[in-house]
Amino acid sequence: MTLILPGQTSTGQNWRSQNLVRPRTRIPVDAFRVALPHVGFHFGASRFSTIVEPEQRSTGPALATSFDGWYYRIHVLPLRIDLGNLVTNQVRYVRLWNAFLQQQNLTSVSLQGGEGIDLTGPGAPPLPFAPLQLRQWQLTVSTDGPPVITANLTFTFSVLGDRDITITGNRMSAWMLPPDWARPVVETLTWATDIQQSVSGAEARYPLRGSPRKTWEFSVLADRRERQVLEQAVFDWSARTWALPIWADVTWMSSALVLGVQSLSVPDATLKDFRVGGLAMLWKDVTTYELVEVAGITANALQLARPTANAWPAGTRLLPCRTARIDGTPSLERVTDQVMRSTVRLAAVETCDWPAIAPAATYRGRPVLEQRPDLDQAQTAEFGRQLVLIDGDIGPVAVDDINGKAWPLQSHAWQTWGRAEQAGLRSLLYWLQGRAASLWVPSWADDLELVEAAISTSSGIVVAWAGVARYGRAQAGRRHLRIELKDGRVLYRQLSVATELDPQREHLQLDVAHGIALQPDSIRLISWMVLGRLSSDTVELSHETDGEGVARCRVSFAGIGAEESEP
Structure with a gap:
């Protein structure tokens, strides 16, 4: 049987475009019965002059509805219970809903691997479920039992079979004894x-x-x-x-x-x-x-x-x-x-995250470490080289300096006071991410001494002779400067060329003008800077007291001079 509805012709074309008085299209009535099973249809004369004609029954698939998704099944909530790390007794609830329109019978309830887990419910099986009835069980999980919880709760119905719930977790105990603060x-x-x-x-x-x-x-x-x-x-x-x-x-x-x-x-x-x-x-x-x-x-x-x-x-x-x-x-x-x-x-045994924050000061697109080292802990510096020794055990030993570069390694120590400083240090360490990130590290030593005044438009300085022109030669690790003034201002500059003026003085040509007048008595410290990264993936924080007091940390930075020329 087919419904012929107004608005279209039997071929699906619009009737207005064809000047037809009574267009018709054929739609199988069974399609309406599948899509709307609870709606009755009246076939006969209507204000649209609907015509019913016999036609072969449709053989297409039935349309799924929300009715099919909810009814004629047993709903179990939840299907999985993850207790996480159990440190106190926990209570969870399990609900079963009979979404059939007929009675269903629960024949048994079993709990496997449930040591330390108690199950209480509405009654002992066999237990009838009326149509559309909801029942609830209570699970009480104790801290007494195996360290790893892997249990399986099974509800068995006489006709429908098993419904399973997985229960997982870990039992924990609290460490209750505080440390002896005589040691960090x-x-x-x-x-x-x-x-x-x-x-x-x-x-x-x-x-x-x-x-x-x-x-x-x-x-x-x-x-x-x-x-x-x-x-x-x-x-x-x-x-x-x-x-x-x-x-x-x-x-x-x-x-x-x-x-x-x-x-x-x-x-x-x-x-x-x-x-x-x-x-x-x-x-x-x-x-x-x-x-x-x-x-x-x-x-x-x-x-x-x-x-x-x-x-x-x-x-x-x-x-x-x-x-x-x-x-x-x-x-x-x-x-x-x-x-x-x-x-x-x-x-x-869990992921220990912390906000990673880079230093605020930057130079040539890289952060600069502006935290002074703790001078109570002696700072060290090394200048390694990639050397290859050729020794035949008979004649002289040949030494080959592969790339002719020095690889600086310098230590840096912090002594932090209070929670804010300790949180800032931890954020820096998380940003460094072991040996992954790089930043500019000053030597924090009095490396150069300004001996003559320099005007603001000048880009050169005259310093006491220190062998910069003879030994440094603007090599990696000896080409970037941190100039700190006594008023707190800091200049970062790159050395272009160094020239010996006489046995007492050297002239250093820098990349940009100073922007301010420099006087010898206005300079607090001129230090070399090296682009470096942590030399180790392991960092130790030593807490001398709780967070209101002192914490210490000591690391080493390895220079990566090959990257210093990058912007």
Whole structure:
């Protein structure tokens, strides 16, 4: 049977273009019945003069509707439960909806690999599901059980078969003993960089890790009850995952916290190692602490995913946490029958990100390291060369300097005070990304002495004789200068040519005019600059105290002179 509707001819053409009085087109009625199964059709005379004519039944495919997507099946929510890192007992819910228009019978419920998981529901199977009925089960997951959770929950129906839910996660314990601050807490960042170097010294550097691997090493000193608790925890949990507090980022709560708070006041929260979705710890002593999940971070506050389960007095410590494992076999030194000392090293098992920020000062398109080194730590400098020794063990030894260039290697040490300086140093290290990024590194030494005044339009300076023309010759590593004035202004210049004026003076021709008048007594420091990168992918931060105090770091920069001429 076919519906002939107004508006088109039987060939699909517009009837107005043909001046037809009553155009018709044939549409199989079965198509309407498939698309709209609940709508009835009346066939006969209408105001459109619809005509019904018999026609062969359509053999085309049925059209899928939202009815087909929702009904005549069992809906299971959710199909997968990922518990993540479990540090407290967790409760999850499973819902089953019978979307059939007939009763279905649940014959059995089984939980495989569910040690430490309790399942409670509306009743024991066999359990009938009425048409369109929804039932709910509760899963209670305890911290007691295997370290790795891999369970499978199966609902079996008499006709329909199995419906499976996968449950995964990791059980963790909190590291509860603070470090012995008589020794520093050493935080180690380790990147990985693939470097391809040519004979000329040009490099192609490829970072292999988006974030560094991070470890913490610190000493602990425990006596009496603390020793007993720690030994038991390490005995049972040494191979598992810990929620490790970042002790250097401690916040002392200035006021008491009542039960059930979900917002915590944390000064400089963005400068500490909190992260959304991560963990934090409220700590009073080795046996009194609570782990909470961070849902949001603002400049001076934390929002928690769930209210706190305990009340906490003023003076409670709040610490960010990272998930970590003990690196190696823990060794405990029993000083007496009641006192224990140990040095532990834990490696993060999660990605440890931090904002990467390059230095603000730039020269020739590259950042300049403008942080002075800590002079309490002696700075070192080396000038290596790519030498090949040919020794036949009989005659003289032949030495070949392959490219005739010196490869400077100089150290740089920081002593940071307070959270802002420590956060800035960490951002610089993340930007350097191990050996991947390069920047200009001044020697921070008194390399040249200005002996004559220079006008602002001049591009040359006269300095005390230092062998620049004879030995430096504007080579890589000896062609870029940092000129610092006593008023704080800094000029970056490139040496074009050096000329000896007499045994006491040299003239240095620079690339651009000074722009300001230079007087010998107005200069604070003239230093050489070298374009360099870190010489190692591993960097150590030594925390002498918590974040309000001192942290030290020492690295070495390797020169890459072949890139100095690039803009």
